[in-house]
Amino acid sequence: MENLATTVSGEAPAEEPHVRSRGPWRSALLRFRRQKLAMLALAVLILLFLAGGLAGLIAPYGYDHVDLKVIGKPPGAPSLHHPFGTDDIGHDMFSQTLYGIRTSVEVAFVVAGIAAAIGIAIGGLAGYYRGLPDRALSALVDGFVAIPALLAALISISAFRNVASPWRVGLTLSLVLWPPVARVVRASFVSLREREFVEAAKASGAGDGRIIFRHLLPNSAGPIVVSLTSVIGFAIILEATVDYFNYGLIGALTPTLGSLLADAARTGIGGPWWWLYVIPASVIVVLLVCINFVGDCLDDALNPSRAIV
Numbered sequence: 001m002e003n004l005a006t007t008v009s010g011e012a013p014a015e016e017p018h019v020r021s022r023g024p025w026r027s028a029l030l031r032f033r034r035q036k037l038a039m040l041a042l043a044v045l046i047l048l049f050l051a052g053g054l055a056g057l058i059a060p061y062g063y064d065h066v067d068l069k070v071i072g073k074p075p076g077a078p079s080l081h082h083p084f085g086t087d088d089i090g091h092d093m094f095s096q097t098l099y100g101i102r103t104s105v106e107v108a109f110v111v112a113g114i115a116a117a118i119g120i121a122i123g124g125l126a127g128y129y130r131g132l133p134d135r136a137l138s139a140l141v142d143g144f145v146a147i148p149a150l151l152a153a154l155i156s157i158s159a160f161r162n163v164a165s166p167w168r169v170g171l172t173l174s175l176v177l178w179p180p181v182a183r184v185v186r187a188s189f190v191s192l193r194e195r196e197f198v199e200a201a202k203a204s205g206a207g208d209g210r211i212i213f214r215h216l217l218p219n220s221a222g223p224i225v226v227s228l229t230s231v232i233g234f235a236i237i238l239e240a241t242v243d244y245f246n247y248g249l250i251g252a253l254t255p256t257l258g259s260l261l262a263d264a265a266r267t268g269i270g271g272p273w274w275w276l277y278v279i280p281a282s283v284i285v286v287l288l289v290c291i292n293f294v295g296d297c298l299d300d301a302l303n304p305s306r307a308i309v
Helices: 004-009 024-033 036-053 093-128 132-145 149-160 166-177 179-192 196-203 208-219 221-244 257-267 275-302
Strands: none
Touching (some): 024 036, 036 093, 093 132, 093 179, 093 208, 093 221, 093 257, 093 275, 149 166, 149 221, 166 179, 166 221, 179 208, 221 275
16 A cells, blocks of 8 residues: 555655664763863863873973073073973973973872772762661761861871872872762662662662672762762862972972972062962962863763753
8 A cells, every 4th residue: 555645746755864862971971062161171171181191292391300501590480491480490390380280180090090999899888788888888988088188198198208109199198088989979879779770680680799880880970970070179189288298209200289389388489489389379270170160060961950051
């Protein structure tokens, strides 16, 4: 039996175009891309991370290079040969800033990786299992949260006083910064463990490990990513703080943003050599603002009810 449209017009009806369904991550990405300021902040972050990661290639001088023409003289103002000026030792501040970004970001990502591993493990177990495991692990998290982060970082890093390793400093800071991740994971698991798809997985005979890694953890990825952006920002400011107080990378050759501020304070903050403290402080502020803004916009994009349309 011929189609009515074919009988009347002699042409077959056009097929409806296939509409590709959007998954939750694709939809979140589209919502994030609509936010112009978020994309700008992300671009600035990528630029700074690349500048730090490629410091060995793009820095005009090495981190240990000393300009013998200015050594022993007052810090040099920004010029054509030294865009960010020089310090009183003769170091090029542009090169020092690039290497400082590299070290500080390296520490921050080490902290984020270790904090994610610890937080997901403890928060996941506390959120999935009821009763004694939940109460014990939640009490452990609350105990760590009650300790002031800066005080704990200063005390713990003092144990590695003579160890100049970003990895060890990152490990120490991660022991302070994992509780927020654990709380987010626990809250997400608690809200998901009673959902229909989890009950269906249990009814089909899936074990606890499969339910956690194949169902709960993937569906908690959004809140975890958002919490890790906050951890990265907090790690940068905490690492800069402990370095400023000379508790960080003791004996390290490569500078950090915090050590640059400490050197500026030694030279004299408030003097005519403003570039020594304004430039590294500005880099820290830009990093923190961009990280926090990207994290907030990710939270909006991953939560459609709060998304910016």
